[in-house]
Amino acid sequence: MQRFVPVLAQTRVLSKPFKSKSCTCVRYIFVRSGSAIVSSDKGDRSLLPGDLMILGPNLSCEKIPNSTVTLTTVYADFEYLADQLLWEMSTIFIDRSQVLSYLGKTFPEQEVLLRLNAEDHKRLSEQLNLLVSVSKMSQNFYQIQSAFGEVLQILNQRLLPVELLQNRGLGTPTVRRTGVNSFKIVSREAAAIRGLIEREPSRRWTLAELAQIVHLSPSQSYRQFVAAYGTSPLGYQTIQRVRFMAHCLRTTRTPVKEIAREAGWRDAGHAAEIFLRHFGQTPTGYRSFFGDQSMTSAELSLLVDTLIPGQPSFR
Structure with a gap:
């Protein structure tokens, strides 16, 4: 073997x-x-x-x-x-x-x-x-x-x-901040709030609305979520929205204004400012570098199996 x-x-x-x-x-x-x-x-x-x-x-x-x-x-x-x-x-x-x-x-x-x-x-x-x-x-x-x-x-x-x-030093790595506390125990309520946000990131959630769904007070919901994920529920929603924008910018030619609207922002200028804060690049600049080389899952699957003749196996 x-x-x-x-x-x-x-x-x-x-x-x-x-x-x-x-x-x-x-x-x-x-x-x-x-x-x-x-x-x-x-x-x-x-x-x-x-x-x-x-x-x-x-x-x-x-x-x-x-x-x-x-x-x-x-x-x-x-x-x-x-x-x-x-x-x-x-x-x-x-x-x-x-x-x-x-x-x-x-x-x-x-x-x-x-x-x-x-x-x-x-x-x-x-x-x-x-x-x-x-x-x-x-x-x-x-x-x-x-x-x-x-x-x-x-x-x-x-x-x-x-x-x-x-x-490299400009973009705040907030988008990856959820990994910082990944070894902490997460309450069932905090996990439920996260699931709600991830399923509908474009929805105009309020803290009171999220707290009501998980049967906690707004202050309790806020504290538990921050303890688990290092950011507030609405801060986490922002992270999901900019991730969605980044994905669309890489994989589609949809206009930035429309992508911002689909992400849940009414003001494309405001969305661009938030995107710049997280990525260190404007949506247009991000697309110009990463958008031209988007890869489908079928194309990616071709890059997995590797075998160098006469050498140990590379997956």
């Missing part, structure tokens, strides 16, 4: 042409020494020491060494990579579908080539050596995760769009 690993790193020396087979994982190929020509459907490109080539899911290429070339390849399960980015960049990415939209832009239908500076190359080399070492022992999962996280942190500074990095 093949063991599943989310990340695998290998260093190899190539002295003759080598064809990389397509797979549904993401491959980060670092040039440690030597040089090579990469040949793909999009043409030929040179690889030099310090270069990084990224192959997205279902891409293949042929590497032709100039004499010899030493490469370190990091294989990352696509689903695992999405989860890592979601939690590491929680002030940029609000939910998993947003991460998948970003990855769709980062990994287009051709290889991505980055030329790293000397400082980044030195930092990456140290982490890559560690990652290769711990990859050989399956019980070192947390060491693998730590080393891979360091690699991602360096690369994200080069891969993430400048406007998103600038907004």
Whole structure:
């Protein structure tokens, strides 16, 4: 039975042409020494020491060494990579579908080539050596995760769009705030209020109305909900509304004004202000970056099963 690993790193020396087979994982190929020509459907490109080539899911290429070339390849399960980015960049990415939209832009239908500076190359080399070492022992999962996280942190500074990095500290991560108290015991009444809001986020709820349904006073309802979820019932409703807006902006071409109305806001300008406060971007700016690469569930399902020939199984 093949063991599943989310990340695998290998260093190899190539002295003759080598064809990389397509797979549904993401491959980060670092040039440690030597040089090579990469040949793909999009043409030929040179690889030099310090270069990084990224192959997205279902891409293949042929590497032709100039004499010899030493490469370190990091294989990352696509689903695992999405989860890592979601939690590491929680002030940029609000939910998993947003991460998948970003990855769709980062990994287009051709290889991505980055030329790293000397400082980044030195930092990456140290982490890559560690990652290769711990990859050989399956019980070192947390060491693998730590080393891979360091690699991602360096690369994200080069891969993430400048406007998103600038907004990283602007958008209040309120949309994810409900996870802060996820290990606390939640009262039945608080959970019921949450369910009501999630089922009808566009409804003009009042605290008194919610309290009456769960048979508590407004003050009791407020205290229990804040204790469980870290925000007020109406604050949580706002979170659900901006999530709905974000989903529509990514997956439809519906005008912003209409999306705001469907979310429950009468004033589109007010809705845009709230959206900016939570996401660090206006609805229009958010759509321009994430909206063009929306993915259907059928398309996403194609990215799950991964198998690298001769290597541990990637789901």
